[in-house]
Amino acid sequence: MGQLAEPLPSTVSDEQQKQDNTTPIKEATTSEKIQLHIDEVTLKFPTSTGTDFTALDKVSMEVRENEFAVIVGPSGCGKSSLLYLTAGLNSPTDGEIKVAGKVVDGPSAERGMVFQGYTLFPWLSVSENIEFGLKQKKMPAPERKKIVQKYLKEVGLENFADRNPKQLSGGMKQRVAIARSLANDPEILLMDEPFGALDSQTRMQMQQLLLQVWEHSKKTVVFVTHDIDEAIMLGDRVFVMGARPGRIQKVLDVNIPHPRTLDMVMEPDFISLKREILSLLHDDLSEMH
Amino acid sequence: MSSKQVSFKQLTSPQEELPKKVVLGAGTLSWIVLLSSWFLLSASDLVPTMFLPSPMDVLSTGVRLAENGTLFEHMWASIQVVLIGFIVSSMLSIPLGMLMGSFKIVQAVLEPLVNFIRYLPVTSFVPLFILWIGIGIEQRVTVIFFGVFFQQLVMISDVSRGVSKDLLHAAYTLGTSRSKVVTQVIAPASLPGILDTLRVTIGWAWTYLVVAELVAATSGLGYISLKAMRGFQVDVIFLAIVIIGLLGLLTDQFFRVLRARLSAWAN
Numbered sequence: 303m304g305q306l307a308e309p310l311p312s313t314v315s316d317e318q319q320k321q322d323n324t325t326p327i328k329e330a331t332t333s334e335k336i337q338l339h340i341d342e343v344t345l346k347f348p349t350s351t352g353t354d355f356t357a358l359d360k361v362s363m364e365v366r367e368n369e370f371a372v373i374v375g376p377s378g379c380g381k382s383s384l385l386y387l388t389a390g391l392n393s394p395t396d397g398e399i400k401v402a403g404k405v406v407d408g409p410s411a412e413r414g415m416v417f418q419g420y421t422l423f424p425w426l427s428v429s430e431n432i433e434f435g436l437k438q439k440k441m442p443a444p445e446r447k448k449i450v451q452k453y454l455k456e457v458g459l460e461n462f463a464d465r466n467p468k469q470l471s472g473g474m475k476q477r478v479a480i481a482r483s484l485a486n487d488p489e490i491l492l493m494d495e496p497f498g499a500l501d502s503q504t505r506m507q508m509q510q511l512l513l514q515v516w517e518h519s520k521k522t523v524v525f526v527t528h529d530i531d532e533a534i535m536l537g538d539r540v541f542v543m544g545a546r547p548g549r550i551q552k553v554l555d556v557n558i559p560h561p562r563t564l565d566m567v568m569e570p571d572f573i574s575l576k577r578e579i580l581s582l583l584h585d586d587l588s589e590m591h
Numbered sequence: 592m593s594s595k596q597v598s599f600k601q602l603t604s605p606q607e608e609l610p611k612k613v614v615l616g617a618g619t620l621s622w623i624v625l626l627s628s629w630f631l632l633s634a635s636d637l638v639p640t641m642f643l644p645s646p647m648d649v650l651s652t653g654v655r656l657a658e659n660g661t662l663f664e665h666m667w668a669s670i671q672v673v674l675i676g677f678i679v680s681s682m683l684s685i686p687l688g689m690l691m692g693s694f695k696i697v698q699a700v701l702e703p704l705v706n707f708i709r710y711l712p713v714t715s716f717v718p719l720f721i722l723w724i725g726i727g728i729e730q731r732v733t734v735i736f737f738g739v740f741f742q743q744l745v746m747i748s749d750v751s752r753g754v755s756k757d758l759l760h761a762a763y764t765l766g767t768s769r770s771k772v773v774t775q776v777i778a779p780a781s782l783p784g785i786l787d788t789l790r791v792t793i794g795w796a797w798t799y800l801v802v803a804e805l806v807a808a809t810s811g812l813g814y815i816s817l818k819a820m821r822g823f824q825v826d827v828i829f830l831a832i833v834i835i836g837l838l839g840l841l842t843d844q845f846f847r848v849l850r851a852r853l854s855a856w857a858n
Contacts, residue, residue, distance in 0.1 A: 391760050411766030421761035425779045425856050435765035466856050479761075486765060 337522040338365035338388065338490055343397035345383055345548075357383050359547035360397070365490075365539075370516055370523045372537030374530060376583055380548025381526045382418075385492050388524065389415045402489040411435055414483030418495040420475045422467035428478050429454060429463040435486040453481035456515055473504040477511065484519055493525040497532070506564055509535050513562060530579050534572055535562055542579055544586035551582050644826040649833065652826040661815075666834060668810035669800055672728060673838075676735025676803075677796045681789060684743035689781060691744065692751025693773050701744075709741035713799060717806055726807035734803035739792050746792070750784030751777050783850060783857035790846035797839040 345358040357380040365371040375381045386392045388399055390409040399406040401413055414435075422431050429450050436446045454460045457477040467475055476496050483491055497505045509532060516523060527533055533540045537556050544551045558571055566572050601607050626646065632638055633645035640648075656662035690697045716737060724730040754777050762776045763769075804813025812831040819827035851858060 389760075389764055391763060409760075409763035411764070413764060415761070415764040417757055417761060419755075419757050421755075421757045423758065423761075423776070423779070425782070425854065434762075438766040438771075468856060482765065492764075 335367040336364050337367040337369070337402055338363075338371075338524060339398075339400040340364070340384070340388070341398045341400070343384070343387060343394045343399060345380065345387065345392075346395045356547040358387075358394075359549050361548065361550055363541055363550055363553070365522060365524055367522055368520045370525065370536055370538045371541060372525045372527060372533040372539070373541045373543060374527055374533040374579060374583075375543030375548075376545050376587060377528060378548075379543040379545035381528075381543050382494050383548070385415070385494050385524065385526050388490075389413050389492050391415075411438065411486045412489045413492060414486055414488035414490070415492040415494065416476065416479045416483055416496040418498050420467070420472070420479070420499075422475055422478055422482075424467050427464050427466060428459060428470070431467065431478055432482045432485050434482060439486075449485050453485045456484070456518065457481045457511065471504075472500050473508055476500070476508060480512065480515065484515070484521065488521070490522045490524065493523065495527055496525075498527070498529075505532070510564070512536065513560070517560065530576055530583075531567055533579065534558070534575050535566065540575075540579065542582045544582075551586060554578065640825075641823060642825060644829055648826045649829045652824075653830050653834075656827075656830070662830075662834075665810055665812055665815050665831075666838070668808075668814075669804065669812045669835070670838065672731045672803060672811065673735055673793075673796050673800055675728075676732040676799075677739060677793055679732070680736045680740040680743060680792075680796075684740055684747055685785060688744045688747025688785075689751045689773065689777060691748035692754075692781075693777050698748065698752075702748075705741050705744055709745060713738040714802055717802065721807055731803040731808060731811070735796050735799050738799035738802075739796050742795065743788060743792050746788040747781070747785055750788065751781045753784070754780040783854040786846055786850040786853065790843055790850070793842045793846065794839055797835055797842070800835065 340361060340363045342360045342362050343358055344356070344360055346354040346356050349355045361380075361384060363371075373381045373384065383392070387394050388401070388406065390406045390413060393407075406413070422428075423434065426434065432450045432453055433446050436449060441449075450463075451460075454463055457480060459474065459477055459481070462470065462474065467478070470478070479496065497508050500508060513536065525533075525536055534556055540554045540556060542551045542554065543549065554575060556575060558566060558569070597609060597613050601609065629643075630646055633640065633643050633648075644652075653662065687701075691701055692698070713734060717734060720730050720733050720737075724733055758776055758780060759772055762772050767775055800811070801813035801816065804811040805817050808814040812835055816828045816831040819825070819831070
């Protein structure tokens with residue numbers, strides 16, 4: 303207790319400057335506008351012993367518009383909880399979350415989410431799943447069809463439009479889930495270990511696909527994972543969390559240019575980042591014991 | 592047959608699939624055993640025909656009663672009672688059960704009461720129903736309703752409660768409101784389970800039929816059984832039992848097909 307997250311860069315321009323020195327590419331991809339603002343968010347659960355369990359302790363972080371932010375941390379550090387709070391599926395005990403300047407006070411189509419488990423509606427076909435959010439908005443059918451087509455193509459499932467979710471592989475299911483969220487054109491896309499249940503080959507393919515989709519859509523993404531390779535492969539910045547209580551230990555820039563490819567895992571930049579994240583997570587673990 | 596021998600190991604391994612031929616064969620065998628033991632027992636002198644009619648007797652009684660029309664009259668009376676009771680019960684238990692499974696407050700209000708009532712024996716209420724409702728079809732329908740409704744309510748609320756919360760979360764983040772989540776997610780997700788519940792409970796409705804018709808009825812399969820007992824017409828009792836069984840099987844298959852059609856995604 304008491305140890306707070308390392309303070310975030312006090313101003314965006316500081317951060318921007320730092321990046322300018324290393325990778326000029328970055329500037330073109332991220333704007334300065336803050337899309338997600340998490341301000342001293344605390345989440346406590348009552349326990350059977352009577353004392354509250356602190357899942358998140360005064361967590362603050364900012365994610366810029368169009369940025370791909372990755373939260374990495376050990377299991378039980380509250381990273382998924384933080385994402386559920388951002389989605390509005392749960393309320394913080396204390397603190398505030400703003401997305402695109404508006405305070406989050408419940409779930410909305412503006413904050414799309416891809417879940418760890420498979421959450422396609424099994425009674426709907428692939429295209430009907432993608433259409434689901436558009437129907438909620440009461441968008442006219444011809445427009446809906448156009449958007450569904452666009453995202454089917456984006457995730458490479460044009461030939462599976464009429465299939466049932468049950469007939470799809472795990473990777474395909476998550477591709478539909480991504481398309482379903484993006485079809486709604488949300489202000490931010492939240493991803494809760496979406497590839498956690500996939501085998502490592504499929505997982506790598508999905509990471510590449512997600513990066514492609516992200517580069518086309520330029521959405522602000524917050525991606526939660528416990529896989530360090532995945533975090534570096536995908537993220538513009540990696541927020542490293544610690545457990546008990548859940549807090550952000552450090553924010554690291556990933557200064558590896560896009561497009562990122564699979565062989566990057568062997569490069570020195572990648573490996574040194576990986577080493578740093580590993581030691582942060584390791585120190586956090588050994589403090590606990 | 593020779594190349595596809597089923598081994599002893601296959602037959603005795605838990606959850607091991609068997610060829611369709613074997614499954615069908617085993618099912619047919621048990622029918623053959625049942626019918627032939629009935630046939631043999633009635634043909635022998637072990638049991639007097641007064642207590643056990645032969646299958647042929649039952650069949651010819653069936654033909655005789657079908658020809659003079661009384662069989663269909665009683666069948667129709669029973670079908671009406673079962674279907675009205677079952678449909679009214681289902682129409683109430685499906686929405687109420689879904690509310691009970693979706694909203695903890697509805698569950699908190701209804702569950703203690705329902706769990707008490709559903710263990711009360713239906714038969715003990717028959718005299719009360721006669722006093723309150725009389726001896727018309729309404730009374731018989733009430734017996735069916737009472738026998739089925741509370742069980743359906745509990746089973747359907749369990750089905751709705753079992754809908755994955757992840758699906759609700761996904762719907763919320765796609766812009767579905769809290770009230771629409773019930774109709775757009777919980778209802779379609781519960782459909783296969785609801786149809787399973789209906790399939791099981793229509794069987795119970797048929798079993799309550801005789802209870803409903805044994806007392807204070809003037810028509811129906813239960814009524815002719817009672818009348819036949821007084822006249823020692825065992826063949827008629829057997830006939831009534833067989834027909835109730837067949838009608839039950841028919842409604843069971845109806846719901847099986849309906850489930851396969853309406854919720855193919857869950858198969």
